Amino acid sequence: MLFLSLFMMEKDSLNVLILAAGLGTRLRPLTNDMPKPLVPVVDASILDLQARKARAIGNIRLHANAHYLADQVVAAGEKLGFEKVWVELPEILGTAGPLKRIYNEGYRGGLLIMNGDAYCNFDLTAFVRNAQALAAQPNGPQVALLAVDFPKVNTFRVGPDGRLAGVVGRFGSEEGMPATFSGVSWYSDEALSRIRDGEFDIREFWKQEMAAGRAPFVDMKQLHAIWIDMGSPEGLMAAVEARLKELGRNVNEAVVEPGVKLPAGVTIKHSVIYAGAEIQPGEKIENEIRGRGFKWKIN
Known part of the structure; x- marks a missing residue:
C-alpha cells in the first residue's frame, strides 16, 4: 500500500525546475559572493518569488539546479522547502541536461521550467493546464513554450498552427509571428524521454522535435505580461520597481x-x-x- 501511494503521488505531482546555475557575470561585483537567483529584490530573492508563483499551481514538487556558489543555492532550497537542488559540477549541464537528469532519476508527472533570473507575473496555472490539455489530444504537442512580445529579441517564429516554426539564426523558418521565449516551458514525460543523454542545448531538442513532426506549441496568450530579465543593473532596477508596485508601494x-x-x-x-x-x-x-x-x- 505504501508503494502504491508513493507511485500515485509521483504520477499526480507536477515537477517544477527553477534554473539557478548561471554565473551572474552581468551583475558582478554584486554577484561575487552571491548567486544571482539569491539577489534580494525588495523583500525576497528571485528564487523565492519564483517558488511562490510555482506553488500557486497546486500539487507540485520544486527543484532547482545549481553550479556557481552552489552551496548557497542548496541552503536556500532547503529553507524554501525544495524537493531537491541538483548540483552541477564540474560543468554546467546547459538547459537540456538538467531536464534529462530529473527524468532519469525517475521523476514523473511532467516538468515546468522557470528561470531563476526573471521577474514575471505569468498565470502559470493557465499555461500548464493548456499545455496538458493540448498534449492529451491525438498527436498533440508534448512541449509548450510560453512567449512574450519583446521586440529587441523576438527570435521565435510561430506558425499559423501555433507551433514553433523556427528560431532566427538557429533553425527553421524566419517567417511567421515573431515572439520571444520567456524561459517558461512545459515538457510531458514522453518528451523528456526523448531528450538525448548528454544533450546540453534545449534548442537542439526543439529542432529534433520539429524534424520529427512534433514541433513545440508556443503559447501566445500572455504576450504582454510582466517579464523582466534581471541579469543586468537596469533589469534589476526594473524588477525592484515591479516588486514595489506588486506590494502596493511607491516605485x-x-x-x-x-x-x-x-x-x-x-x-x-x-x-x-x-x-x-x-x-x-x-x-x-x-x-x-x-x-x-x-x-x-x-x-
Whole structure:
C-alpha cells in the first residue's frame, strides 16, 4: 500500500525546475559572493518569488539546479522547502541536461521550467493546464513554450498552427509571428524521454522535435505580461520597481537591505542599497544601485 501511494503521488505531482546555475557575470561585483537567483529584490530573492508563483499551481514538487556558489543555492532550497537542488559540477549541464537528469532519476508527472533570473507575473496555472490539455489530444504537442512580445529579441517564429516554426539564426523558418521565449516551458514525460543523454542545448531538442513532426506549441496568450530579465543593473532596477508596485508601494522609494546603517543626513530616492555600500554623511542618492565595491547609475 505504501508503494502504491508513493507511485500515485509521483504520477499526480507536477515537477517544477527553477534554473539557478548561471554565473551572474552581468551583475558582478554584486554577484561575487552571491548567486544571482539569491539577489534580494525588495523583500525576497528571485528564487523565492519564483517558488511562490510555482506553488500557486497546486500539487507540485520544486527543484532547482545549481553550479556557481552552489552551496548557497542548496541552503536556500532547503529553507524554501525544495524537493531537491541538483548540483552541477564540474560543468554546467546547459538547459537540456538538467531536464534529462530529473527524468532519469525517475521523476514523473511532467516538468515546468522557470528561470531563476526573471521577474514575471505569468498565470502559470493557465499555461500548464493548456499545455496538458493540448498534449492529451491525438498527436498533440508534448512541449509548450510560453512567449512574450519583446521586440529587441523576438527570435521565435510561430506558425499559423501555433507551433514553433523556427528560431532566427538557429533553425527553421524566419517567417511567421515573431515572439520571444520567456524561459517558461512545459515538457510531458514522453518528451523528456526523448531528450538525448548528454544533450546540453534545449534548442537542439526543439529542432529534433520539429524534424520529427512534433514541433513545440508556443503559447501566445500572455504576450504582454510582466517579464523582466534581471541579469543586468537596469533589469534589476526594473524588477525592484515591479516588486514595489506588486506590494502596493511607491516605485520611487528607497530600498535598503536590512542591516545596512545609513550615515546621518543621507537622503535616498529611487535607489537600492545593498550591504557594504560606501555612503557619505549628508549624501543625496538618486537612481542608483550600490553595494560593496560598486555604484551603478541607472537612467
